[in-house]
Every structure is written in C-alpha cells, then in structure tokens.
Amino acid sequence: QVQLVESGGGLVQAGGSLRLSCLVSGRTFSWYTMAWFRQAPGNERNFVAALSSNGFTTYYSDSVKGRFTISRDNAKNTVYLQMDSLKAEDTAVYYCAARDGGIRSTSLSYDLWGQGTQVTVSS
Numbered sequence: 001q002v003q004l005v006e007s008g009g010g011l012v013q014a015g016g017s018l019r020l021s022c023l024v025s026g027r028t029f030s031w032y033t034m035a036w037f038r039q040a041p042g043n044e045r046n047f048v049a050a051l052s053s054n055g056f057t058t059y060y061s062d063s064v065k066g067r068f069t070i071s072r073d074n075a076k077n078t079v080y081l082q083m084d085s086l087k088a089e090d091t092a093v094y095y096c097a098a099r100d101g102g103i104r105s106t107s108l109s110y111d112l113w114g115q116g117t118q119v120t121v122s123s
Contacts, residue, residue: 009117022096
C-alpha cells in the first residue's frame with residue numbers, strides 16, 4: 001500500500017520561508033510524477049507545483065512561480081516544496097499527490113494523496 005506523509009508546515013510571518021516534505025512509501029518512488037496542491041477554507045483544492053518522475057520537468061501555478069520550488073530526492077523517496085517570500089494568501093492546507101504518467105495540474109488526475117499539512121502565513 002502506497003502512503004504519502006507530509007511534514008514541515010507551520011506558522012510563519014509574511015516574507016518568510018518554509019520547506020514542506022512528502023515521504024512516499026510502499027512503491028518505487030521514482031516512477032511517480034509528484035505534485036503539491038493546496039486548499040484554503042471554503043475553497044477548492046488548487047494546483048501549486050508538479051515535478052516529473054525523472055526530475056527534469058517542473059510546472060508551477062502563476063501564483064507561486066518564482067517564489068516556490070519543487071524538488072525530489074529519489075534516494076530518500078521524498079519530494080519537497082521550498083516556499084519563499086510567503087504571503088498571507090499562501091495560507092492553506094498543503095497536500096502532496098502522486099500519479100503514474102506525465103505532469104497534470106488537475107486534482108482529479110492524481111490518485112494518491114497525503115493527509116495534508118497546515119501552512120499559516122501571518123501578515
């Protein structure tokens with residue numbers, strides 16, 4: 001059984017940084033395209049960033065481009081989301097997701113999910 005476990009969320013001031021981690025267990029991590037989504041209260045789950053299985057291709061939402069960086073360490077079965085220059089509007093629960101196949105930006109395209117980690121940015 002594949003499991004995704006996020007960590008690294010917390011409270012940070014606007015302008016600060018956080019790094020989220022997602023540990024994947026139960027299957028060969030290097031096969032998966034990995035992504036991060038986020039969901040604020042009352043909102044739908046929105047795409048943040050994705051990274052191909054070989055690590056060569058990335059894709060970001062316009063709202064985080066230039067501030068967030070997605071990366072992976074296949075030796076550690078972990079994907080990261082480095083978040084810099086955080087804004088109050090980045091406040092949300094952040095979810096790690098995985099899929100077989102290429103990068104997609106819709107949540108329905110991903111069939112494996114973590115439980116989420118809360119990120120709160122104070123202004």
